[in-house]
Amino acid sequence: MKKLTYIAIPITIQSIIQSSLSMIDQLMVGQLGETAINAVGFGTKLSFIFILALAGITSSTSIYASQFWGGGDKKKIGSVLGMTLTTASILALITIILSIVFPHFIMGLFIKDTAVIALGADYMRIISLGLIPLFIVNSFASVLRSCGDAKTPMITGFISVIMNTLLNFILIFGIGGITGMGVKGAAIATTISRFVECVLILYLFHKKNLLQLKVLDYFKFNKKLVSLFTITMLPLLFNEALWAIGDSVFSAIYGSIGGIQTAAMMSTFPIQGLSFGLMSGIGAASGIMIGNLLGEGMNDEAYLYGKNFIKLGIMFSIIIGIIVSLFGPYYIELMKISPEAKEYALKILNIFALVLWIKVSNMIIAGGILRSGGNTKIILVLEMIGMWCIGVPVGIAVSTYTNLPIQWVYFFISFEELFRMLVGLKLFSKRSWMSNMNASLEDAM
Secondary structure (H helix, E strand, O other): OHHHHHHHHHHHHHHHHHHHHHHHHHHHHHOOOHHHHHHHHHHOHHHHHHHHHHHHHHHHHHHHHHHHHHHOOHHHHHHHHHHHHHHHHHHHHHHHHHHHHOHHHHHHOOOOOHHHHHHHHHHHHHHHOOHHHHHHHHHHHHHHHHOOOOHHHHHHHHHHHHHHHHHHHHHHHEEOOEEOOOHHHHHHHHHHHHHHHHHHHHHHHHHHOOOOOOHHHHHOOOHHHHHHHHHHHHHHHHHHHHHHHHHHHHHHHHHHHOHHHHHHHHHHHHHHHHHHHHHHHHHHHHHHHHHHHHHOOOHHHHHHHHHHHHHHHHHHHHHHHHHHHHHHHHHHHOOOOOHHHHHHHHHHHHHHHHHHHHHHHHHHHHHHHHHHOOOHHHHHHHHHHHHHHHHHHHHHHHHHHOOOOHHHHHHHHOHHHHHHHHHHHHHHHHOOOOOOHHHHOOOOO
16 A cells, blocks of 8 residues: 555646646636637547557556566666657657648548637647657656656646646736737647656656666667567557547547537546546556566465455545536536536536446556556457447447437447456456566567
8 A cells, every 4th residue: 555655646646737737728718618618629639549549658668667677677678668769759740740731631520610620720730749748758757657756757747737727828818918829829838838848857867867778778679679569569559549549439429419519528528537537546556566566476466456456446436426426517617618518518427427437447457457467469359349349339329320418328338338347357357467577578688
């Protein structure tokens, strides 16, 4: 529990800070009306796909860094960091080009409102530039956390969100001689704050000299390590990318239902993100701590830790769900949307609170425990079956062939989460996910 607290609390605070960036944008942009809310909501979809793909890459980084730290091999951690930066930079460049060249086309995939598309395209172009510092921050943060330093990413993230809040207020609404830029101002504020966070984390990382390596050492790759890292990373990368595409399909489904109901759904996303942020510390700590134990060959302890993590996740997520139901109405009242949209938003939040414990269980089981052993192919299969064989078909069928309101469409889509949780628990109990990366890499370097 002491180690969990030491690792999980800073990660949770950082996740809340990152979720706050979205919430602050949404709250401030929410003062501009439903068109602006939808523009920001859909304008972030391509970046969201990149962010989840990045999460797949850094998850692999965390798997290896955690086990190598447990085995005391800093040189291998440096190589893993270099591979992470190389892969992420390629994906970032592709996403930026698409966002700048084809923003109207991409926005049109989700919604047909021309006013929303025009506003969202401007937002998409600007926000894409912030993906460069974002992948650098996440890469270094994943290594720091895996090596037991969760405080540094928390501190840099906190500074970033403070700056983003101040810049949002100035650039969205205007102050003094500065003219308010609305949605564009929100995008500029977020992008600037990400660059500042990037500079800070790079400075602190190299000041601490945690790995005791030179920058060029990060890019001295061993063929066997590259091969094994790639084998682990690709399923996670494809998993997160395909999951993000599936989530975008869900957004398109919500977008097809209607303007008021769509705005209601978009207005709940920051609360959903904040709720996951509150639980992300346990999810991330489970992967790090169990990875450390597997790297030391302590499989029985790793299994016991896994059981306790699942129990803690369920308990805390039920508490958070109750809080969301109680205080959600106060958040929705801050949004300048119609009374009817507010009513839909409250119903969506109540259903979210009801299924949150299932979603969090999946975050811990698949996102933390099972991944820590490096068997990422089974996770890809599990999550893709849930998303593409259950969630997407059910969502399309319910929205197309029924007249159910958006909260019930959301409810039926969430059934895929239950499937993944039950299968994930079965896989966990079999223990076949446990493996020691150090043993597999004795001749790597």
